[in-house]
Amino acid sequence: MSHTVGVRQTQKLRTRQALLDAALGLLEHQSLSSLGLREVTRAAGVTPTAFYRHFEDTAALGVALVEEALGSLHGMIGAVLAETGDSEERLDRSVELIMRHVGEQPAHFRFIAREQHGGVGPVREAIAAQLRRFAEEVAAALAEEPESRGWSEEDLLMLGGLYVDHMVITASALLDAGPDGEREVAGVARRRLRLVTLGRLHWLDDADRADAP
Amino acid sequence: MSHTVGVRQTQKLRTRQALLDAALGLLEHQSLSSLGLREVTRAAGVTPTAFYRHFEDTAALGVALVEEALGSLHGMIGAVLAETGDSEERLDRSVELIMRHVGEQPAHFRFIAREQHGGVGPVREAIAAQLRRFAEEVAAALAEEPESRGWSEEDLLMLGGLYVDHMVITASALLDAGPDGEREVAGVARRRLRLVTLGRLHWLDDADRADAP
DNA sequence: CACTTGAGAGTACGACTGTTCACTGACTTG
DNA sequence: CAAGTCAGTGAACAGTCGTACTCTCAAGTG
Numbered sequence: 001m002s003h004t005v006g007v008r009q010t011q012k013l014r015t016r017q018a019l020l021d022a023a024l025g026l027l028e029h030q031s032l033s034s035l036g037l038r039e040v041t042r043a044a045g046v047t048p049t050a051f052y053r054h055f056e057d058t059a060a061l062g063v064a065l066v067e068e069a070l071g072s073l074h075g076m077i078g079a080v081l082a083e084t085g086d087s088e089e090r091l092d093r094s095v096e097l098i099m100r101h102v103g104e105q106p107a108h109f110r111f112i113a114r115e116q117h118g119g120v121g122p123v124r125e126a127i128a129a130q131l132r133r134f135a136e137e138v139a140a141a142l143a144e145e146p147e148s149r150g151w152s153e154e155d156l157l158m159l160g161g162l163y164v165d166h167m168v169i170t171a172s173a174l175l176d177a178g179p180d181g182e183r184e185v186a187g188v189a190r191r192r193l194r195l196v197t198l199g200r201l202h203w204l205d206d207a208d209r210a211d212a213p
Numbered sequence: 214m215s216h217t218v219g220v221r222q223t224q225k226l227r228t229r230q231a232l233l234d235a236a237l238g239l240l241e242h243q244s245l246s247s248l249g250l251r252e253v254t255r256a257a258g259v260t261p262t263a264f265y266r267h268f269e270d271t272a273a274l275g276v277a278l279v280e281e282a283l284g285s286l287h288g289m290i291g292a293v294l295a296e297t298g299d300s301e302e303r304l305d306r307s308v309e310l311i312m313r314h315v316g317e318q319p320a321h322f323r324f325i326a327r328e329q330h331g332g333v334g335p336v337r338e339a340i341a342a343q344l345r346r347f348a349e350e351v352a353a354a355l356a357e358e359p360e361s362r363g364w365s366e367e368d369l370l371m372l373g374g375l376y377v378d379h380m381v382i383t384a385s386a387l388l389d390a391g392p393d394g395e396r397e398v399a400g401v402a403r404r405r406l407r408l409v410t411l412g413r414l415h416w417l418d419d420a421d422r423a424d425a426p
Numbered sequence: 427c428a429c430t431t432g433a434g435a436g437t438a439c440g441a442c443t444g445t446t447c448a449c450t451g452a453c454t455t456g
Numbered sequence: 457c458a459a460g461t462c463a464g465t466g467a468a469c470a471g472t473c474g475t476a477c478t479c480t481c482a483a484g485t486g
Contacts, residue, residue, distance in 0.1 A: 221452080221453050224453095249443065261445085
């Protein structure tokens with residue numbers, strides 16, 4: 001009860017992280033469903049059997065990678081949206097935020113984009129759950145703004161999801177474009193966001209049509 | 214020169230199609246980079262060596278599947294957009310068009326969504342090329358409309374890409390939702406499209422900011 | 427201090443992979 | 457009708473895979 005962490009558990013976590021890092025590196029050029037257990041352990045410098053001490057499956061490892069990639073991003077978008085400034089400034093800040101994160105951890109974002117619709121069920125579900133949380137957070141942040149007066153909760157969630165989907169698309173496009181095409185992709189992303197924001201401002205101009213199915 | 218097709222080549226095409234069909238079936242629950250050559254031939258009812266008579270790689274088979282899935286869709290979107298009717302009607306028609314195609318050939322769309330960012334380079338590039346063509350076609354169709362007066366070609370392409378990306382997202386969401394959640398997904402897709410269209414109508418309201426990088 | 431725990435090593439297993447080679451036999455061609 | 461083409465067969469190759477064992481020996485425990 002008194003020990004800080006324990007030398008033993010520290011080493012175990014170190015190996016676990018080595019497995020995660022090795023897997024992330026290998027996943028840059030292939031997808032999770034083709035990632036071999038032995039392949040990961042070879043790259044991590046441990047024996048295949050050691051893998052089982054940390055993960056049951058490569059699928060379980062994938063779920064852990066989802067947590068590592070997206071877990072620390074929560075609250076960040078809400079914080080950016082909560083900052084003051086005109087809508088054009090906030091729009092630029094949002095795109096810059098994505099560019100910075102993608103630039104700092106490209107492998108994580110590539111993994112998310114690749115496995116969002118990939119062949120491993122549990123991983124797909126883990127990513128979907130995280131993105132849904134993001135959409136809810138964005139919707140909550142948007143609800144605080146005066147522009148959202150009169151919006152239904154359902155429509156706010158729709159808009160939040162729209163923003164989140166575009167962040168994923170933008171991140172993926174940035175990775176595909178490489179350093180050279182970054183500026184162009186960022187420009188398109190900004191204009192897309194501006195167009196969506198314009199639509200948002202005129203969403204309640206006419207109440208001409210009911211949405212009940 | 215006189216023969217219609219030749220019994221021999223007919224049979225060859227039949228086997229080729231059997232390989233494509235078998236692969237598409239297997240790809241419903243895994244991704245292309247983990248698809249084995251033997252696995253495909255086993256499902257198609259031929260020997261592994263016969264595979265090489267039709268494709269060099271499983272990657273080449275993937276590229277052929279992209280062509281099969283998207284090749285026949287060109288021109289369709291432009292046709293829908295070219296029809297008359299108010300914007301709300303056309304919006305409904307677009308969503309219905311997606312729903313119908315996804316319902317008819319779910320495996321094809323699942324494959325496209327999965328491999329769009331998948332681990333096989335040539336297939337990714339083939340899909341990207343096809344989607345770029347779609348975006349250009351949509352942009353060309355939009356350019357014909359009076360609402361596009363004053364739009365730059367660059368902005369039209371941005372908007373076309375936005376619509377195409379949302380079609381892919383909607384198709385993927387429909388597949389994930391299953392028959393039960395179809396109505397809800399379609400409703401969200403319609404509202405998203407409506408919001409984008411609203412933004413489009415107010416895009417040129419103020420010329421307040423230059424886009425030069 | 428003796429005793430337990432558990433992360434990782436080492437070995438071995440059967441199953442499966444992509445690719446090669448020589449082959450058959452139905453179709454095509456001159 | 458004879459000669460040639462070629463889609464598909466069947467056997468064999470060297471690898472890789474996931475998993476089940478036993479074993480070791482440093483860290484934690486009372």
